[in-house]
Amino acid sequence: DGGITQSPKYLFRKEGQNVTLSCEQNLNHDAMYWYRQDPGQGLRLIYYSQIVNDFQKGDIAEGYSVSREKKESFPLTVTSAQKNPTAFYLCASSILPGASYGYTFGSGTRLTVV
Amino acid sequence: AQSVSQHNHHVILSEAASLELGCNYSYGGTVNLFWYVQYPGQHLQLLLKYFSGDPLVKGIKGFEAEFIKSKFSFNLRKPSVQWSDTAEYFCAVNAWAGNNRKLIWGLGTSLAVNP
Numbered sequence: 001d002g003g004i005t006q007s008p009k010y011l012f013r014k015e016g017q018n019v020t021l022s023c024e025q026n027l028n029h030d031a032m033y034w035y036r037q038d039p040g041q042g043l044r045l046i047y048y049s050q051i052v053n054d055f056q057k058g059d060i061a062e063g064y065s066v067s068r069e070k071k072e073s074f075p076l077t078v079t080s081a082q083k084n085p086t087a088f089y090l091c092a093s094s095i096l097p098g099a100s101y102g103y104t105f106g107s108g109t110r111l112t113v114v
Numbered sequence: 115a116q117s118v119s120q121h122n123h124h125v126i127l128s129e130a131a132s133l134e135l136g137c138n139y140s141y142g143g144t145v146n147l148f149w150y151v152q153y154p155g156q157h158l159q160l161l162l163k164y165f166s167g168d169p170l171v172k173g174i175k176g177f178e179a180e181f182i183k184s185k186f187s188f189n190l191r192k193p194s195v196q197w198s199d200t201a202e203y204f205c206a207v208n209a210w211a212g213n214n215r216k217l218i219w220g221l222g223t224s225l226a227v228n229p
Binding site for chain 2: 040041045105108
């Protein structure tokens with residue numbers, strides 16, 4: 001089955017640590033996205049990539065970094081510079097950049113800072 | 115700046131009641147419109163979408179939405195809800211933001227259906 005796999009499902013991080021969230025898709029989609037979901041705040045775009053080796057900042061990129069070395073993979077690193085990293089992180093992809101056909105979402109990673 | 119407004123943040127209904135969730139957007143150009151649903155503990159799924167043509171679109175699980183261009187609205191409806199419709203619902207608009215076209219999201223509406 002084609003889809004998006006996010007791992008791990010739950011992640012605990014100590015203060016000051018960097019952690020990397022994995023996102024892999026086998027849909028052959030060009031574009032991939034990272035969102036942060038907080039209660040009452042909807043989905044906020046962190047980073048997106050429309051093509052391999054290229055990515056753009058979203059609305060809340062500070063404290064995060066990404067890479068897009070392969071079409072199927074778009075890992076997100078939450079750095080120690082992110083002031084409030086506890087949240088639910090969603091990865092998505094779309095067949096074409098611009099999301100004309102909507103997104104396919106992964107099942108998410110819940111990150112908790114301890 | 116483009117924005118999407120969902121008027122109802124929390125909705126509580128009894129089974130068999132009718133549902134209408136409001137969604138308005140602020141963008142004057144051509145738009146694609148979407149409703150996504152997130153069931154408890156599950157990932158976001160596409161419920162329905164509008165690209166062009168008939169402004170009344172039908173989606174999965176008996177949901178439908180009507181695009182009213184003059185009102186910049188894309189309200190979601192279901193004639194008779196079920197307990198299994200308990201979920202969070204998100205409206206999204208595909209619009210130009212700077213040099214890129216991307217999805218602009220509403221804040222979501224939490225629907226609880228009592229059996």
